[in-house]
Amino acid sequence: MKKIYLMLLICCCTGVIAAQELVIKNDKIRRVLQFDGKRWRTTRFQSADGRVTLKVQSDEWHILPMDSDAGLTVADFTAAAAPKQYQVKDTSFCTISYRPEAAALKNDACPQQLLITYFAVKGQPFIRKKLELRFNKPATIDRLEVERFVNGDAQSGGGRGEPVFIKDQWFTGLEYPAGYSRRSNGNLPASYGRYYDSVGNYSFIDLEGRDVEPHAQEGMVRLMHFPGYAVPTGTRYAVQSKTAVTGYARSGADVRQAFMQYLETIWKKPRSFVNYNNWFDRSAKDLKGDAFVNVYKKYKAAIEPYGIRIDGMVPDDGWQDRYSIWKPAPKHFPEGDPDLVALSNKLKAEGTHLGLWLSVNNYNGNIDWGIKNGYSEAKRNAYFSRYGRYYSLSATKYKTEILQRVPELAKKADLIYFKHDFNDLCDMGPGNNHPPTDRHGHEANLDVALQVLTATREARPGIFQNLTNWIWFSPWWLQYADYLWMLAGDDGMNGNTPELSLKAMFTTDRDTYIWRMFGNAADRPLVPVSRLMTHGILQTAPKEKDISLQDWTDYVLMHYGRGTLLKEWYISLDAMRPELWAALSAVQKWADRHQAALNHTVFVGGRPDEGHAYGYMGWDQNKGILTARNTGPGEQTLRIPFNKETGFYGLPGAAYHARVTYPYQEALAQTFASGKEITIRIPGYATLAVEFEKGAAVAGRPSVPQAIRFQTVPVDAASVKTTVTLPADIQGRCELLVIGHPRLPSVTINGQAVEPQKTAQARLNHFASYAVAGMKSNKASDWNMAGYNLMPYLNKTIEITCSGAKEKFDLYILTEKEEAMRSMQSKNELLPANKGTRRQTTKLY
Numbered sequence: 001m002k003k004i005y006l007m008l009l010i011c012c013c014t015g016v017i018a019a020q021e022l023v024i025k026n027d028k029i030r031r032v033l034q035f036d037g038k039r040w041r042t043t044r045f046q047s048a049d050g051r052v053t054l055k056v057q058s059d060e061w062h063i064l065p066m067d068s069d070a071g072l073t074v075a076d077f078t079a080a081a082a083p084k085q086y087q088v089k090d091t092s093f094c095t096i097s098y099r100p101e102a103a104a105l106k107n108d109a110c111p112q113q114l115l116i117t118y119f120a121v122k123g124q125p126f127i128r129k130k131l132e133l134r135f136n137k138p139a140t141i142d143r144l145e146v147e148r149f150v151n152g153d154a155q156s157g158g159g160r161g162e163p164v165f166i167k168d169q170w171f172t173g174l175e176y177p178a179g180y181s182r183r184s185n186g187n188l189p190a191s192y193g194r195y196y197d198s199v200g201n202y203s204f205i206d207l208e209g210r211d212v213e214p215h216a217q218e219g220m221v222r223l224m225h226f227p228g229y230a231v232p233t234g235t236r237y238a239v240q241s242k243t244a245v246t247g248y249a250r251s252g253a254d255v256r257q258a259f260m261q262y263l264e265t266i267w268k269k270p271r272s273f274v275n276y277n278n279w280f281d282r283s284a285k286d287l288k289g290d291a292f293v294n295v296y297k298k299y300k301a302a303i304e305p306y307g308i309r310i311d312g313m314v315p316d317d318g319w320q321d322r323y324s325i326w327k328p329a330p331k332h333f334p335e336g337d338p339d340l341v342a343l344s345n346k347l348k349a350e351g352t353h354l355g356l357w358l359s360v361n362n363y364n365g366n367i368d369w370g371i372k373n374g375y376s377e378a379k380r381n382a383y384f385s386r387y388g389r390y391y392s393l394s395a396t397k398y399k400t401e402i403l404q405r406v407p408e409l410a411k412k413a414d415l416i417y418f419k420h421d422f423n424d425l426c427d428m429g430p431g432n433n434h435p436p437t438d439r440h441g442h443e444a445n446l447d448v449a450l451q452v453l454t455a456t457r458e459a460r461p462g463i464f465q466n467l468t469n470w471i472w473f474s475p476w477w478l479q480y481a482d483y484l485w486m487l488a489g490d491d492g493m494n495g496n497t498p499e500l501s502l503k504a505m506f507t508t509d510r511d512t513y514i515w516r517m518f519g520n521a522a523d524r525p526l527v528p529v530s531r532l533m534t535h536g537i538l539q540t541a542p543k544e545k546d547i548s549l550q551d552w553t554d555y556v557l558m559h560y561g562r563g564t565l566l567k568e569w570y571i572s573l574d575a576m577r578p579e580l581w582a583a584l585s586a587v588q589k590w591a592d593r594h595q596a597a598l599n600h601t602v603f604v605g606g607r608p609d610e611g612h613a614y615g616y617m618g619w620d621q622n623k624g625i626l627t628a629r630n631t632g633p634g635e636q637t638l639r640i641p642f643n644k645e646t647g648f649y650g651l652p653g654a655a656y657h658a659r660v661t662y663p664y665q666e667a668l669a670q671t672f673a674s675g676k677e678i679t680i681r682i683p684g685y686a687t688l689a690v691e692f693e694k695g696a697a698v699a700g701r702p703s704v705p706q707a708i709r710f711q712t713v714p715v716d717a718a719s720v721k722t723t724v725t726l727p728a729d730i731q732g733r734c735e736l737l738v739i740g741h742p743r744l745p746s747v748t749i750n751g752q753a754v755e756p757q758k759t760a761q762a763r764l765n766h767f768a769s770y771a772v773a774g775m776k777s778n779k780a781s782d783w784n785m786a787g788y789n790l791m792p793y794l795n796k797t798i799e800i801t802c803s804g805a806k807e808k809f810d811l812y813i814l815t816e817k818e819e820a821m822r823s824m825q826s827k828n829e830l831l832p833a834n835k836g837t838r839r840q841t842t843k844l845y
Contacts, residue, residue: 022083024094026120029127038078040096045246052248054170061131062145065109069214076104090122112136126247126262133239139230143210146244147223155183159194161474163259164221169249171259174223176242177474178446186213186220195523199516199774200487203470204383206438228440254644267478270599273464274567275355279316280540281572287315287332293346298573306585312416313347314355322366325401344413355417360449361390363422379429381438390424392432394444406452407459417464423471453480466533473525483566486532488513489768496609496780497631498739500758500787503555508631510534511608516775518603521645529563530599536568544575553583554687560591561627562616563601590830596620600647604640610779613638613682617646624692630682633812633841640678650674657697662689664819664836671697684841689830705817705840712845719803722844728795732816732837735787742782745805750798756786811845
């Protein structure tokens with residue numbers, strides 16, 4: 001009988017190579033299983049040509065009951081029938097049905113039937129797997145491992161919503177933001193063990209150790225999630241697993257690049273979106289009648305002359321009736337939905353669209369009203385209890401209504417965008433359709449959130465979706481969302497390192513968060529920096545209208561130079577002037593032209609708020625874009641890997657040349673070789689845009705600003721005197737910078753006391769309280785800074801005396817010289833509204 005059963009299996013399985021071997025495959029990849037007389041176990045994954053192989057010893061799955069470590073694997077089941085292989089269009093499927101052994105039925109989590117399905121799409125070098133557990137009665141699954149195997153090769157990666165990489169050739173993971181992957185011994189990385197896991201505005205869910213395998217084994221890989229209750233399906237109950245995927249990189253290729261190429265087959269494709277948000281703008285809070293449309297008309301008049309547009313106008317928190325499930329507030333929309341639709345139609349008639357802020361769990365709604373009306377409040381863990389209240393997404397009444405209401409809003413009002421804020425996704429409450437644990441409530445609430453996002457896209461194809469507070473950097477979010485919050489404070493101003501410009505401090509704040517998340521090349525998220533929401537450009541105070549054009553353009557350029565696809569404007573009209581609009585428009589057009597390279601930017605350099613040079617490097621094949629900045633007063637050299645670490649996948653040894661396109665234009669004299677480090681010298685407090693292209697640099701000498709001649713000598717124990725001759729050809733800025741550590745000396749010029757035109761002081765580790773985790777610098781120290789205008793002294797020799805300095809201080813001269821317009825310039829070059837300027841700093845003491 002055993003021989004007859006085996007022959008039946010062989011006859012029913014196309015692709016069977018030997019008597020006990022089953023091959024699931026497409027034209028790129030195959031998964032090979034071996035039959036032991038009772039069950040099928042995977043023995044290897046291979047490229048179709050056999051050149052790339054991953055050998056495994058597989059348990060196929062692991063089912064863990066509540067309150068026990070006694071789990072079930074394929075060893076506890078027997079194949080109930082021959083595998084069934086079939087083809088649906090371009091997808092090859094193989095399904096195997098299993099029944100439990102008699103002893104396994106004593107386990108509370110044992111299904112009466114288990115179906116395992118493997119499938120692969122033609123042309124794709126990866127293969128997927130799903131499980132379905134069928135029960136005759138209500139059942140609860142604590143943890144379900146969709147893949148569980150042992151492999152002896154080097155392994156890396158893993159974590160919440162992250163793939164595991166094996167021998168730099170293979171990747172495997174669950175296509176689910178809250179899937180958990182472990183590797184190396186089956187328990188690494190530990191929960192929140194990645195470099196970036198517990199930084200900033202992060203999301204904490206307590207797994208209570210139920211992710212841990214007590215019988216760890218060297219080389220074990222596990223892909224798991226926490227499904228909880230089996231779902232009624234007619235007269236039965238079922239648990240559907242999340243989908244596992246395993247793929248490879250061709251021989252010699254980079255496995256992370258291969259993973260990103262896989263991700264591109266399922267994610268929402270990268271798209272640029274420019275939107276105005278009214279959160280910081282008092283003049284735009286009134287949404288009644290034509291008020292908000294008239295705000296847009298003013299912006300339209302301001303930017304139309306420069307050839308750019310706003311894609312969406314977005315009312316933030318406040319448009320909604322808090323005593324409802326996302327109905328419009330009567331004070332803004334007396335007739336409810338018809339008024340909201342009317343606003344959308346008026347904006348479309350003017351050439352833009354309406355977007356809305358909306359928290360899927362009704363954070364900031366009146367939860368007491370909701371409880372009285374039958375909605376269930378989420379029970380928060382200790383971490384989330386510090387923040388606001390919200391409804392349980394998985395509780396039946398709210399789930400039903402939110403799945404209907406959000407898509408309805410998107411379709412009815414023809415919305416272009418949702419800003420989905422406060423994604424706590426934490427619920428330990430009983431009676432909310434999941435076991436009352438953190439891990440099961442997290443998964444149940446996330447599942448509903450993903451259903452809302454999916455249903456919204458079905459109702460309004462093309463809508464932009466942005467997920468903000470308390471997400472995490474799983475690349476699998478990008479199946480559902482266009483953008484993810486960078487986990488910072490909304491509008492931080494970093495005062496760890498001496499800077500006079502407030503806009504520079506804003507930039508340092510944003511980029512320090514990104515450094516903390518993405519600055520470690522050995523352990524950084526796979527989500528591209530370009531997909532981050534960074535809280536955009538903030539320019540709301542009327543006094544900011546007089547900002548220097550250089551400071552403004554530097555600030556805007558760094559925002560766009562990160563690769564930012566979500567271009568948010570928190571801008572008030574009374575804080576702008578035409579030159580600022582012109583500069584913003586120039587940078588916007590520059591970013592549009594180079595978006596292909598900017599889509600792939602990675603962080604390079606050191607920690608911004610400790611005075612280091614840093615930047616963002618992006619490649620589109622042989623075209624590279626670098627946006628770089630020096631947060632210190634002295635010139636620094638930025639060192640940039642010219643290889644896969646920065647997304648360059650070309651062959652080593654090729655020649656490349658570069659040119660600075662902002663704030664001045666100049667071809668760099670050096671030739672850069674792929675595979676070898678790029679070095680760029682950046683003056684103190686300077687921001688640069690640099691373009692790289694294939695080919696050797698043209699021989700020539702770079703132009704260098706005229707050196708400033710000076711001599712500094714001590715006067716006494718607390719005073720120094722500097723004699724300095726200032727050039728005559730400075731047209732932009734000539735400023736004496738004094739940095740006290742912490743106190744400033746008094747300053748005289750030619751014996752006359754002078755007052756600074758600008759001052760600033762330290763704000764050490766001034767991070768938002770809800771986003772301070774992991775951010776504090778232990779190198780930051782107290783400082784004060786002053787800037788003195790030296791323009792009246794051009795073409796003169798002056799004496800600068802600094803006295804009363806009982807503590808360390810630094811003395812610099814910063815100059816900006818306007819550059820002559822060069823023949824290489826065209827109307828498409830990135831320049832501010834005035835001529836380009838070259839910045840130089842000279843350290844005097």
